[in-house]
Amino acid sequence: MGTLRVTVAPVALRPVVDGQVSQFRVSTLRPGGNWLSAEVSDPSDVLRRGRALVEVALTDPVPAEVLEGLRLENAGVDYSGETPNLLLSVVLPIAAVELGDAEDWPLLAPWDDAGGGAGPLLTHDPLRAAFVAYWREQLVHTSAALDFLPTYFTMSQARSVYSSVWGEPQAEGNFQRWLTTAKAADGSPLCEEALDENVKRRTQEELASRLTKAGLKGLSAAGVAKAWTDPKIVGASSGVTALAGLAAVPVAGIAGAIVGSAIGYQASKSPGRPPRWYKRSTSERNPLKSWYPVRPPQIALQNTFVR
Template sequence: MPTPEPADERAWLAAYDPRAFPPIAVTADVVALTLRAGALHVLLVERGAPPYRGRLALPGGFLRAGQEDPAAAAARELAEETGLAELPRVHLQQLGSYGAPDRDPRMHVLSVAHLAFAPDLPDPQAGTDAAAAAWHPVDTLDPGTLAFDHARILADALDRARAELENTPLATAFLPADFTVPELRAVYEAVWGEPLHPGNFHRKVLSVPGFLEPTGATTERGGTRGGPRARRYRPGPATRLHPPLLRPAPGPARTTPPTAPTGLPSTP
């Protein structure tokens, strides 16, 4: 710790007693993504109090100091907003923290943003705390309507999700405990926003060791418009995909992605 200068007395004191510092509030926010009818949806709440009253925002709330870490707070907030007492098969991971001093007009608030992926979740229950929450399709959503810097957080979350689909078995988090290869392909197509070659995708996902394990069962019926029954699989033990499932090249030479390279805020 730096030696104090006279002008820095308060900082010096705080180095030994953090309680002497002016407070910063800490929240846990959640970008909850799910697939509904083949389209990617995000859970948003309508704010009932200022600031940004009436605007859409990511679900979230303040950490219970001394009681929970950010991940636990995010899980709690998600359960409250969806009205689900228990969160089945929800994959939760940290996205990053957003702490610009003026991002909340009330005071300095640092938000630890999380990503949550889940299979098709029901609509939030009416008549509960979650009454103001609803699933919104991400591709028809106007980012300008979001409160605070939540448009930026959502954009980073989508970037992160798209990137993780390449290197981790994350896509299985959008599906029930067992699923078919075409269903898995639908996840990739919905998140990446582009069609994939059915045949090549099929061969490729099955060639990644530890990604999928056959259950031995097949679907009860064929596709709604015909076709044979598909084999069912469950997620394998792999936590990284080797080799990765790379996205189709977005162009001859893409050199400038829309946001930060890692999906996290960075400074030069």
């Protein structure tokens, strides 16, 4: 049998500062603007080769449990070239963008502030269009959006997954009503509300544990809480190096420590009530009982070269 090609699109939520508030956008890892791609002579070696491409691209230290939990998904086959190109995608933890250059993490779908949609922009990049179409399908029919989120998340963070995969904002009120009532096919709820004090305690405990593994000995959750003087900062990011007592830890160590953290980083200078936190009801991806109603309406992409 002739050679095949395998192309992998790792995807993750990336914090993007918009004014005084950090937003999140689904981004894909493309070092130097290139897809992670390689030729494979043995079809049975596709998954191993695809996993190796991801591991090599994540140049900074990544916790072993993160690498072990990578789930490569079949996003289709591209027949537009001389050889079949097997398309794989994998969701990385929300903090994965800390591992490497942010310029290597472009948005998965082009973001159109004018509200014109991402459809026309995607026609110029068929592979990108294929991966976008795959994740749109997953978000409409399954609970895949929760895979992008940390253990605890806000409603705006959950909505950002849908908004950024469609390249334009989803209606805020409609989205909140849908997610708080959405159920899996077996009737179980997708997510449930989490108490603020539990979220803070779990975040501080997990961050202290991971920073200790990264080389900062003797750090307790109480120590993290004491250093965490700004109540408007929640979650974990390399930005926490500004906290008292943590500046001595290398940024790479911080990044490696927070991948897979319990909560996403969010900083806001604006006043208002603290965010309401949620957590998923099950760790498994499940089909939805009622499909996600895309607002604005779903954009059909031309992907006849992929099946």
